Amino acid sequence: MHRFFVPQLYNETMTIEGVDARHISKVLRMQPGAQLQIVSDDGVSALAEISAIDSECVTVHCLEKLAESHEPAVRLILAQGLAKGEKMEFIIQKAVEMGAYSVVPVAMEHSVVRLDGAKAAKKVERWQKIAESAAKQSKRDIIPEVQPVQTMAQMLAANDCATKIIAYECEDKKSLKAALKEAQAKGALTDLLLIIGPEGGISEAELETARAAGAVPVSLGRRILRAETAGLVAISAIFYETGDLGD
Template structure:
């Protein structure tokens, strides 16, 4: 059953317009009485039955509100050093499927890609659309937010809102460090937040790691193997899911 995030709701009815309307009518070719899942901006989901289809909108009536949530019990923000090509799109898509709460692109010293302010709005809109489509596919209750890329100073300012802060650092992995991530996840409680920083292809510099460490970030290894920039966030999200969803 297809899920849609809908802003317009009135007394047990959802009104779907725009791209989602076209997806329902043109792609899915759904008809009156077919069922879909609609989710509000507050993360409340409901099985709905299509009641009306006009030239511009689909109206669906609530049949049953969802009780079980598909969201991770903790809020995970992935801060990724800007990578080359479409790697960030991959991180956003797969990270959304694995339960990430938000994404923060970061311009770091070794980021090959240079952020073009002239194309900023279109780029962020595309990233947000990828997150929305992945959230619908994976039956999330929320759409993760993707913000405009930050520099390290602004990331540090943002980090003050988080209970836990980690740096995925390959030098720690090379030295056999394996306890920080596990210990952090064991300490965390439901509804707490964690911000995890990942470097671009060339990794974070020693000075960047030192600066972040001075601001309360803890460097951690991700096992004995060195992971690619697009693989490391998915590894961590999988570990968090195992800790908070499979073990409990």
């Protein structure tokens, strides 16, 4: 069933406007009486029925609230070193599908891509649209935020999670699994910051900055993963270990 995010507080009667209204009327060709799911601005998911429709506005009547949550127990923030080309779009899309709470594009020392000012803002706007589309497709209860492009220090200051993990290719002592078990034992696996480097990797200075902020360096295995692969592998492993992928 199709799901739409409605930027209004929950009410028995709600309106879907703009691009989503045109998609419902012109692409999906839904008619009055058809049912869909809505998620309101205050986080309420509901089954709704279309009562009136045109190309610019769809009015729905909410039939029942949906109790089932599609969100992981762990609030995971992915801090991704800027990757070139369409790789960032791919990473953001898949991270949102998999359950990331937020994505932070990080301008790192070894990033090939350089973004600032208006160019950075325009990219973030596009990435946010990709996140919204992925949230709809995967039936998320929220639209994860793509935060503004930040430096490592800015990102760490703005995202002070209980557990911070940085994937580092030279780490040969601690695995991701071991770090997660330690965090679980401390009861600190409620929110997690996952830091992934760009194509050129994480510099020693950035590693030390992350360490100073409490981030634990971990290995993702014996093979070197690409920038667009590492974060997705780590997210999968984290949600598997925390039971989000099923018993």
